[in-house]
Amino acid sequence: MSGIGVIKEENCSGCLRCALACSFFNSLEREFNLSQSKIKIERKNGQNSFKVSLQEDCTGCDICQDYCHYGVLG
Amino acid sequence: MERQGGYAGSISYTDLSEGKSVKKPLELALRKNFLGGAGISAKLAYELIKPAAAPLSPGNVLVFGVGPFVGTLIPGAGKCNITSKSPISRLIGVSNSGHLGMLKFAGYDHLVVTGKADRPVYLKICDDEVEIREATHIWGKDTWEATDALWDELGKEYMVLCIGQAGENLVKIASIIGDKYSAFARSGLGAIMGSKNLKAIAVYGTRGIKVAEVNRFTELLARLHEEFMAQPLLREWRVYGTLLSLEAMGKTGLYPYKNFQETLDIDEALKFFNLDAFLQIKSGDVACLGCPIGCKHFLELSEGKYAGLTLSVSCANAAMQAWGSYVGTQEWEEVFRDVELCNRLGLDYYDTAHLIAWAIELYQREMIGKKDTGGLELNWSKAEVIQDLIQKIAYRQGLGEILAQGLLEASQRIGRKSEDYAVQTKGSGCIFDPRVRLSAESFSQLTNVRGHPSAVTVTMLPRSPGQMRRFAERMGFPPPEVRDRVLTGSEEFSPARIGKWFEDNVMVFDSLGICQFAPFQRFNLAFWADLYSVLTGIEMTSGELLKAGERGWTVKRAFNLRESASRKDDSLLPRRFVREPVKVGKEERSPLKEENIAKLIDEYYQERGWNPDGSIPGAKLQELGLEGII
Numbered sequence: 161m162s163g164i165g166v167i168k169e170e171n172c173s174g175c176l177r178c179a180l181a182c183s184f185f186n187s188l189e190r191e192f193n194l195s196q197s198k199i200k201i202e203r204k205n206g207q208n209s210f211k212v213s214l215q216e217d218c219t220g221c222d223i224c225q226d227y228c229h230y231g232v233l234g
Numbered sequence: 235m236e237r238q239g240g241y242a243g244s245i246s247y248t249d250l251s252e253g254k255s256v257k258k259p260l261e262l263a264l265r266k267n268f269l270g271g272a273g274i275s276a277k278l279a280y281e282l283i284k285p286a287a288a289p290l291s292p293g294n295v296l297v298f299g300v301g302p303f304v305g306t307l308i309p310g311a312g313k314c315n316i317t318s319k320s321p322i323s324r325l326i327g328v329s330n331s332g333h334l335g336m337l338k339f340a341g342y343d344h345l346v347v348t349g350k351a352d353r354p355v356y357l358k359i360c361d362d363e364v365e366i367r368e369a370t371h372i373w374g375k376d377t378w379e380a381t382d383a384l385w386d387e388l389g390k391e392y393m394v395l396c397i398g399q400a401g402e403n404l405v406k407i408a409s410i411i412g413d414k415y416s417a418f419a420r421s422g423l424g425a426i427m428g429s430k431n432l433k434a435i436a437v438y439g440t441r442g443i444k445v446a447e448v449n450r451f452t453e454l455l456a457r458l459h460e461e462f463m464a465q466p467l468l469r470e471w472r473v474y475g476t477l478l479s480l481e482a483m484g485k486t487g488l489y490p491y492k493n494f495q496e497t498l499d500i501d502e503a504l505k506f507f508n509l510d511a512f513l514q515i516k517s518g519d520v521a522c523l524g525c526p527i528g529c530k531h532f533l534e535l536s537e538g539k540y541a542g543l544t545l546s547v548s549c550a551n552a553a554m555q556a557w558g559s560y561v562g563t564q565e566w567e568e569v570f571r572d573v574e575l576c577n578r579l580g581l582d583y584y585d586t587a588h589l590i591a592w593a594i595e596l597y598q599r600e601m602i603g604k605k606d607t608g609g610l611e612l613n614w615s616k617a618e619v620i621q622d623l624i625q626k627i628a629y630r631q632g633l634g635e636i637l638a639q640g641l642l643e644a645s646q647r648i649g650r651k652s653e654d655y656a657v658q659t660k661g662s663g664c665i666f667d668p669r670v671r672l673s674a675e676s677f678s679q680l681t682n683v684r685g686h687p688s689a690v691t692v693t694m695l696p697r698s699p700g701q702m703r704r705f706a707e708r709m710g711f712p713p714p715e716v717r718d719r720v721l722t723g724s725e726e727f728s729p730a731r732i733g734k735w736f737e738d739n740v741m742v743f744d745s746l747g748i749c750q751f752a753p754f755q756r757f758n759l760a761f762w763a764d765l766y767s768v769l770t771g772i773e774m775t776s777g778e779l780l781k782a783g784e785r786g787w788t789v790k791r792a793f794n795l796r797e798s799a800s801r802k803d804d805s806l807l808p809r810r811f812v813r814e815p816v817k818v819g820k821e822e823r824s825p826l827k828e829e830n831i832a833k834l835i836d837e838y839y840q841e842r843g844w845n846p847d848g849s850i851p852g853a854k855l856q857e858l859g860l861e862g863i864i
Contacts, residue, residue, distance in 0.1 A: 174678040175521035180307045183442070191442030192306050195341055203390035205451040208520050208532055208546045210308075216307060227307065229463075230519065 164225050165214070167234040172210040176201055178224035178233070186224045199224045236531065239446040239709035240770040241265060242300030242338045243279040245278075246364050248357060250430050251349030255364035260343050260408055266772055267859065269779070270343060271301030272330065273745035273786030275317035278346060279326065280789050280864060281466040281512075281544040282321045289422070290323035290404055290429035292350035294512045296622055299344045301747030302770055305523060307455060309462050311750035312522030319793075320421040321406045322640045325803075325847045326683050326793045327421030330744050331548075332522025333412030336393035340439030342716050347430065356434040361441060369433040373402060379413040381634035384436050392436040398580025398629040401428035405638040407585040407627075411577055415530070416522070419582035420662070421684055422640070446771030454765050458757070465753050472519055474509060475529035476551035476751075480697055480829075483551070486669040487818030492668055493591035493613055495816050496809050498559045507558060511566055511652050512550070520747065521547045529751060538567045545574050555665070556587035561594065562615030577619060579628035584686070588622045588663030589644065592656055601650050608632040654809040664808060667696075669816045669823045672834075673738045677729040680831070681804045681838050682737070683790040687751040689740045693727055702726040710759035710776050711735050719816060720841070730838035738798035741783035792850060792864040799849035 175207070179197035184190055198218040202211045212232055214224075225233040241260055248255040258273075265403055275297040287293035296318045303311035314334035319328025320466045328824075335503045337345060341357050346358075354373035358365045359660050372380040377398040393413060400408035401424030408424030418424075427433075445451045469664040482491065484500025518532035531550055535543045545572065546831045547553055550738065557572040558564055566573075578581040597612035604611070612619055626634025642661035645653035657664050660686035660773050666676035673693040679685060692705055702721050705711055712720045712735040720731040738761070740750065746766065750753055759776035766774045774782075794803075807826060815822045839846060843854040855861045 161562065170518065173521035173525075175525050175528060176523055177526065179304065184304060184307060184445075187442070189442070190448045190655045191439070193442035194305075194336075195440035196442070196674050203266060203385070207519070207544045230521075230528065 163220065164222050165232050166212045166232060168231050169210070171211045171230045172201065172212050172232045173230050174201060174203075174208055174209070174210050177227040177229070181223045181227035186219060186221065236771050237444070237446045238771045240306065241270065241765075242341050242343045242441065242443065244342050245344040245346060246342050246359070247346045247348070247430050248364055248366070249349045250347065250351040250355065250366065250432060253366055255366075257342075257362065262772075265302070265770065269300045269301065269742070269745035269766075271304075271313070271745045271747050272315040272317065272328065273741060273782060275299035275305075275315050276326070276786050276793070278344065278788045279317045279319070280793050282346065282348070283319050283793075289319045289324060289327075289737070290425060292348075292430070294319050294429070295427055296347040296423070296426055296430070297335065297344060297574040298334060298347070298646055300334055300337045300342075300763070302766070304325070304747035305338045306445070306769065307524060308765065309458065309524065309526050310460060310746050310751065310754040312524050313744060313749050315744055316410065316418045316423050317424055318421070320425050320661075320684065321425050322422045322642070324684060325797055325799055326790050327423060327426075327640045327821060328684050329410075329418040329423055331416050331418045332410060332525070333393065333416035334395065334437075334439045334750065335523040336439060338443055340437050342495055345435070346734065347432065349372045350429065350432040354431050354433050355854045356384070356432065356436060359435065359439075361439055361446055363758060373433055373638065374399065376444055377580050378414050380434060381414050381482060384569070388436055389438070393437045394434055396434040396580070397580055397629065398425045399579045400589065402433070402625055402725075403628065403638070404428050405581065405627060405630060406601060407582045407638070408502055408638040409576075409580050409582045410756070411580055415520070415577055416548055416854045417577070417582070420686060422725045422814070425581045427635075430480055430838065445769055447768040448838065451765070454761075454768060458761070458765070461757070465756065468753060470751060471751070472528050473513070474855050475531055475754075476549045477509060477554070478511065478513060480554070483616040487823075488666065488693055489555055490657075490664075491559050492635040492666050493560065493588075493595045493655065494560055494664070494808075494816070495595070495814075496712060497667070497670060497816060498563070499819075503558070506565060507554065507563065514568060515570070523598040525749065527753060528811065533570055535567055535570065539727075540567050540571050542569065543574060545570065545577065547573050556583045557620070560587040560591040561620055564615055564620075565827050566616055568617040568620075571617070572620060573622060575624045578745070579624070580625065582629055585640065585663050586624060586627060588641060588657070589627065590620055592641065592644075592652075593623065593633065593637060594733070595655050596648070596652055599655075601784065602633075602648065607635055615751050657810055658685065658805060658806040659808070660803060662686045667811070667816060668819055669826060672726070672729045674729050674733040676832060678733045678737065680748075680807070681835065682789075683735070683794055689736070691736045692755070693725070693729065693732065697727070708758060709739075710757065711739055711780055713780075729839060730834040731841040735836055738780055738783035741786045742779055745786055746861040758802045781858070785860065788850060788854070788860060789864060795849060801835065801846075804833065804848060807831060
């Protein structure tokens with residue numbers, strides 16, 4: 161499991177770069193596929209606030225942190 | 235064929251009259267010649283919308299497009315497009331926004347919607363399933379209520395595009411709102427959706443986007459990433475978004491005030507309209523798909539009249555321009571209350587503010603009175619009056635019934651020379667005042683296919699010697715062979731000639747799916763062409779990329795010419811611009827001279843390779859491979 165975690169969920173802008181990176185770099189086929197990402201960005205109620213969670217089968221590669229520019233992960 | 239990538243590979247054709255959907259492949263010729271997004275949408279619109287089709291009839295077609303760069307980690311690649319025939323101008327209608335990328339993950343580059351449903355419906359798109367579903371339970375709801383209802387019904391992973399009551403009521407300036415804030419605002423596209431009884435489109439997908447040459451793509455992506463993140467001011471672009479330009483634009487006189495009668499005194503306005511006050515209500519950053527900047531804002535008003543209001547806003551500068559300058563100045567809380575109303579009701583806030591500013595001026599001049607306004611006294615900067623009119627427009631009540639027709643028709647209905655005060659081109663309110671500054675964007679309001687310019691450019695603000703040449707070198711356009719004739723004048727650009735090149739570049743960006751925001755305008759076309767080649771597997775040079783942009787633009791022009799547009803439509807200057815001077819600070823700027831503008835239009839047509847009457851010669855069509863096609 162990853163050494164990183166969600167440290168500032170409230171910073172999430174909903175850009176989905178983490179999910180794009182996870183699916184691309186962790187797929188044999190190298191495909192961008194949001195549904196295959198091991199980091200999930202889910203909309204909370206209201207206006208564009210998000211819940212960020214690492215799935216159980218996350219491999220711990222930390223690539224999501226490399227592609228998040230909002231300081232959500234650390 | 236070699237490995238392909240970038241594109242989802244399909245178009246969904248959904249006919250609301252027949253109640254059917256068909257999935258067809260996205261042809262290679264379309265990809266090569268028009269790239270994607272706005273370019274392919276333009277071509278499809280030209281093919282599918284019959285000449286003289288009424289914009290709010292079942293014969294109009296809505297074309298939704300998402301370019302090959304979208305959904306691929308290319309920074310800023312979230313921009314999507316909708317093209318149709320506009321009820322405002324009865325010419326081509328186009329709007330772009332950062333909120334439709336999920337369509338690619340459902341397996342589609344384009345969605346084409348034709349016909350009209352016999353009752354309110356919404357489209358649910360999930361991979362191969364495109365369902366036409368009942369929407370009577372959400373018809374009549376505003377965009378926030380309807381989107382929440384669909385999220386409850388389908389799941390919050392769905393991206394939802396929705397119209398509000400304005401679209402349902404066929405208000406000509408109605409917008410389409412994505413996920414409660416991201417607007418496809420221009421050209422009255424919301425009214426077109428309403429005319430089809432189409433309340434919303436909800437999309438989710440589990441498909442992947444491939445890459446043709448993975449190793450090379452990954453290298454280019456890493457390089458782009460490194461160069462991009464090394465740019466100065468990225469943090470400021472995020473924190474302030476488009477408000478970063480507030481002071482520079484204000485000092486240049488770029489905020490038209492009270493319906494273009496004056497320019498906003500920025501020093502006065504900054505006393506209450508300042509960035510510190512804005513940051514008090516900003517509580518987070520919001521981003522389009524794939525964007526590392528996040529220039530949009532999540533706002534929470536915790537005190538004052540609207541305590542408890544939360545909303546997201548895309549372009550805070552546009553909000554301030556519309557609701558803090560066109561209609562007079564207002565405090566930030568009133569500006570964002572107006573934004574909330576427009577987002578909920580589904581109204582383009584630029585054109586809505588224009589209409590209200592125009593109505594206020596007519597009232598001030600006693601050209602309309604209380605019998606026209608239902609007893610309402612119209613005055614500048616009066617929040618309750620402005621909000622009342624926004625609602626009246628959305629519901630077509632009282633004066634709102636006339637304003638809902640857009641500036642062109644509303645002024646025809648009121649008569650009494652009211653058209654002299656309507657500051658519009660092709661029916662859409664002007665954003666820039668060419669008396670203040672003749673830039674590529676202020677000029678292109680005349681010649682642009684939809685009126686309002688497609689993007690801001692570096693010519694918006696004053697340029698010092700050498701800057702434009704360095705810009706051309708860095709960006710790779712205009713190409714070297716034309717620079718001596720295009721980069722002329724005191725600031726080294728001809729607004730008309732460089733306007734053509736910016737339009738073509740905008741078309742490239744809107745077709746690939748890249749944002750126009752300033753930090754993304756700093757990369758050479760050759761780089762984007764390389765990225766396109768390794769992503770899609772289709773070889774493309776920078777010259778071919780720019781040519782594809784020109785091709786897409788030309789198709790839009792051809793659409794308009796087929797609807798009997800001509801040089802006359804490009805030459806219709808708002809009367810205010812030719813009759814009245816305007817002050818920027820203490821300095822008076824003269825009205826425009828029509829003969830000077832006519833010369834600029836000549837130059838623009840020459841640069842485009844068009845005839846002096848604005849038509850497109852056969853030789854140009856042949857050069858673009860459009861002979862026999864348009």
